[in-house]
Amino acid sequence: MPVKVKRKDHINSAARNLFRERGYSATSMRDIASTVGIEVASLYNHIDSKESMLQQICFTMAEKFLAIIPLVKHLQERPEEQLKEAIRLHVLVITSHADESAVFVHEWKHLSEPHLSAFKKMRNNYEGFYRDLIRRGEELGLFKNIHEKFVMMVLFSSINWLYDYYKPNGKLNPSQISDIITDIFLNGIKNN
CATH class of the missing domain: 1.10.357.10 (Tetracycline Repressor, domain 2)
Structure with a gap:
């Protein structure tokens, strides 16, 4: 499996968990990036938006x-x-x-x-x-x-x-x- 696909899956998993725990509105892109361990700007290489x-x-x-x-x-x-x-x-x-x-x-x-x-x-x-x-x-x-x-x-x-x-x-x-x-x-x- 290519690294980009694995990273996207990891990002989506982090978003799911954060949306569940904090709610969509209370979850920022910075929160998702921090959970995944990448810079916020790098998120957009894998996803379109929150x-x-x-x-x-x-x-x-x-x-x-x-x-x-x-x-x-x-x-x-x-x-x-x-x-x-x-x-x-x-x-x-x-x-x-x-x-x-x-x-x-x-x-x-x-x-x-x-x-x-x-x-x-x-x-x-x-x-x-x-x-x-x-x-x-x-x-x-x-x-x-x-x-x-x-x-x-x-x-x-x-x-x-x-x-x-x-x-x-x-x-x-x-x-x-x-x-x-x-x-x-x-x-x-x-x-x-």
Whole structure:
């Protein structure tokens, strides 16, 4: 692997960690350069800007989440089973990319236009997929008739914070975590 690629990866990794720890606004190019061990001016040999690193993180994560949709739609299952699989895959993305997930959840609002609008559109498409699953479950009488946007927000509120307390060597692995979340969530919305 060429040195320039390794250096760029090191810069992106430092930016991810700093954005997560300090936030995007509180992280300067000087902070990133210092962490990597190079001069600020040298950063620009490897990256375009601080925002370009934020864009890369946010859009890469959005693409990972959006990739869940065709995998779940491919299952010819009832909405309950599709929702279980969607939650399982979402948990897997979050636990596999904790730093990026933290930045994705909190720092997207610092994107400038037209990137902010493009990001919001991707996020709305992903959230819409969950709302549709919940709505279909309601229509089939599987789920209680609860406002699907609110239900979706409750679900994401519980799983999007996993990056903060998930530990790779902890007591629960991603599969166990998704089983617990799915059990609690689905038992709360199931029409018994």
